[in-house]
Amino acid sequence: MRVRLEDVARAAGVSPKTVxxxxxxEANVRGPTREKVLAAMAAMDYRPHPSARSLxxxxxxxxxxxxxxxxxxxxxxxxxxxxxxxxxxxxxxMVRPLHADSADFVQRIDTLISHHRPDGxxxxxxxxxxxxxxxxxxxxxxxxxSVSPMRRDGSIGxxxxxxxxxxxxVGHLLGLGHRRIAHVLxxxxxxxxxxxxxxxxxxxxxxxxxxxxxxxVDGDFSFSAGVAAARQLFSLADxxxxxxxxxxxxxxxxxxxxxxxxLSVPRDVSVVGFxxxxxxxxxxxxxxxxxxxxxxMGRIAALQLLAALRGKGEGRMVQLPYALQVRESTAPVG
Amino acid sequence: MRVRLEDVARAAGVSPKTVxxxxxxEANVRGPTREKVLAAMAAMDYRPHPSARSLxxxxxxxxxxxxxxxxxxxxxxxxxxxxxxxxxxxxxxMVRPLHADSADFVQRIDTLISHHRPDGxxxxxxxxxxxxxxxxxxxxxxxxxSVSPMRRDGSIGxxxxxxxxxxxxVGHLLGLGHRRIAHVLxxxxxxxxxxxxxxxxxxxxxxxxxxxxxxxVDGDFSFSAGVAAARQLFSLADxxxxxxxxxxxxxxxxxxxxxxxxLSVPRDVSVVGFxxxxxxxxxxxxxxxxxxxxxxMGRIAALQLLAALRGKGEGRMVQLPYALQVRESTAPVG
DNA sequence: GCAGGATATGACAGCGCTGTCAATTGGCGT
DNA sequence: ACGCCAATTGACAGCGCTGTCATATCCTGC
Numbered sequence: 001m002r003v004r005l006e007d008v009a010r011a012a013g014v015s016p017k018t019v020x021x022x023x024x025x026e027a028n029v030r031g032p033t034r035e036k037v038l039a040a041m042a043a044m045d046y047r048p049h050p051s052a053r054s055l056x057x058x059x060x061x062x063x064x065x066x067x068x069x070x071x072x073x074x075x076x077x078x079x080x081x082x083x084x085x086x087x088x089x090x091x092x093x094m095v096r097p098l099h100a101d102s103a104d105f106v107q108r109i110d111t112l113i114s115h116h117r118p119d120g121x122x123x124x125x126x127x128x129x130x131x132x133x134x135x136x137x138x139x140x141x142x143x144x145x146s147v148s149p150m151r152r153d154g155s156i157g158x159x160x161x162x163x164x165x166x167x168x169x170v171g172h173l174l175g176l177g178h179r180r181i182a183h184v185l186x187x188x189x190x191x192x193x194x195x196x197x198x199x200x201x202x203x204x205x206x207x208x209x210x211x212x213x214x215x216x217v218d219g220d221f222s223f224s225a226g227v228a229a230a231r232q233l234f235s236l237a238d239x240x241x242x243x244x245x246x247x248x249x250x251x252x253x254x255x256x257x258x259x260x261x262x263l264s265v266p267r268d269v270s271v272v273g274f275x276x277x278x279x280x281x282x283x284x285x286x287x288x289x290x291x292x293x294x295x296x297m298g299r300i301a302a303l304q305l306l307a308a309l310r311g312k313g314e315g316r317m318v319q320l321p322y323a324l325q326v327r328e329s330t331a332p333v334g
Numbered sequence: 335m336r337v338r339l340e341d342v343a344r345a346a347g348v349s350p351k352t353v354x355x356x357x358x359x360e361a362n363v364r365g366p367t368r369e370k371v372l373a374a375m376a377a378m379d380y381r382p383h384p385s386a387r388s389l390x391x392x393x394x395x396x397x398x399x400x401x402x403x404x405x406x407x408x409x410x411x412x413x414x415x416x417x418x419x420x421x422x423x424x425x426x427x428m429v430r431p432l433h434a435d436s437a438d439f440v441q442r443i444d445t446l447i448s449h450h451r452p453d454g455x456x457x458x459x460x461x462x463x464x465x466x467x468x469x470x471x472x473x474x475x476x477x478x479x480s481v482s483p484m485r486r487d488g489s490i491g492x493x494x495x496x497x498x499x500x501x502x503x504v505g506h507l508l509g510l511g512h513r514r515i516a517h518v519l520x521x522x523x524x525x526x527x528x529x530x531x532x533x534x535x536x537x538x539x540x541x542x543x544x545x546x547x548x549x550x551v552d553g554d555f556s557f558s559a560g561v562a563a564a565r566q567l568f569s570l571a572d573x574x575x576x577x578x579x580x581x582x583x584x585x586x587x588x589x590x591x592x593x594x595x596x597l598s599v600p601r602d603v604s605v606v607g608f609x610x611x612x613x614x615x616x617x618x619x620x621x622x623x624x625x626x627x628x629x630x631m632g633r634i635a636a637l638q639l640l641a642a643l644r645g646k647g648e649g650r651m652v653q654l655p656y657a658l659q660v661r662e663s664t665a666p667v668g
Numbered sequence: 669g670c671a672g673g674a675t676a677t678g679a680c681a682g683c684g685c686t687g688t689c690a691a692t693t694g695g696c697g698t
Numbered sequence: 699a700c701g702c703c704a705a706t707t708g709a710c711a712g713c714g715c716t717g718t719c720a721t722a723t724c725c726t727g728c
Contacts, residue, residue, distance in 0.1 A: 017686075017708060018708075021686095030706065051385040054685090055386050060384075094426055223616045253616070282587070367676080387715055
């Protein structure tokens, strides 16, 4: 038979409730008592029964990571980070892929919540900014943390300074002498689309380069959108000498299309991406991009959520650092 | 207050135990009784409390997916498939990344099991074939299903006929007239290494082509291993006209290295991969490869596990179909 | 129509833990 | 040394469900 809390209590010579207090790290337990209990727990290799805890405490010790993101690299990183945080505090994590644009999206999350009763959610873009969902979560009083949400006020989670990062990567192109720099936009539902565009415009403007709408092409973060955008850009009479794609997948698409048009990267055209996903090292030429600390973002977001859940403070919106990764897809303008 | 089983029982005019029977799909409930209960459940939107169920039934209704696989695409697919299966039977899934070669690997799984008490595990390569782990699982009597394990006898899960698939993709190259076909090996810990090599040798042998050890190069499924292997192959005096890389990432590396050597794919050299991961469509040229139904493999493996867990039959080892995807990285020998 | 076995339903306790609240102990000022 | 308040500990019930076993009901063959 497994070791129960009662067994630990008997061994330590205290009541079960006191063991429970130690287990849950509650205040008002005298030092020596705590030591005794801790020692007994360790000696007996005691593991609390999660279901019993949940049932009695009316909490699940469960965090759900909810996503609708086609990039498995990004997702896996976030997920691993959230897991890191959960492990640190003996929470469990479940994952839930969803389609944010499906009619029953909110209802599916509702079902998830009624069914599994997570204590909180970790949301990833673009689900971070789904108005009906957020309304429903507030209504049901379900705490959540967001990774890179559009609106940061009043919510908790983690983010990087995206406009600044975009300025930096465009600045890298400017520093190489490029003046006709195109931009392939991100998916409209993602905050990143706006931020990266803003950074692009600010960098150009700071360099005194007028904004040319013809050089900004729609996209949706997919490889094929990068291909389509590049076909359009490379057909322009006055071709850009550099392309800032709003993420790595699209940048890979741009490079692919460059080959199709007989253009060599970076000799004829420089290309930069954003995110530093593995693909940026798995294409030729390797991609200059912005490294985003996705795993850490997942971890920090989850930690803030857990802090709020455990009543240790409020939980904050934390800014994390990014880093420009210069690789082989960029060169001085020819 | 939430609806409890007792409330449903009262509404349906039966005892709580009968509602429990209906809920758990047990035998020995008369048709009309079942209908009444089902109707009451639906009317009241009843959701069983997972923790209460777990505590009373001494089962967690939880499946853990355990992996040590650098390919997030593959992983996300498997994970989604396992989730599909869990949803079908109202189980939960947790995920656990691990390092199979770390010293405390088995102990970590031990901890996972003591801590979260999953009813069963889904293992993915290469964890499917870790002798100490399997021994420990048998010892602790923890059921598991495996995706593409090396040893299929006596275990449950899902697989494809890998040697046959490898024969087919090599056959495709032979059909294009290639005779000097190289092979880049997979990671030694994965069954796929052996199977794909076997298929390669069988295909050559069937075509009456002698086996040339110089054309078989070590690898580990990573992009950079593909690059390294290709550098070696392309430096050979008698260069191969085609390369069968044991997975897509390595094939992408081979294509990358081809560019480095001034070789055009597929004009100078044809390249094929295996797995049909997204990268096979995100490189230029797009990759001829074998499509493996990863999501379905995850789902089927989990379904077999659940069948065993729920006492509905034994759980089998199920073979799933693959499909050759011919794309642009292969052409008739020049 | 009835015995007898099979099938269906219910009563009850208890899974392992925590919330509530009462009882006890300790610390401190005088 | 004593009273008093706060800090600490414990007793007890119950979270929502299912296992066990007893009881009730159904059906069959004669």
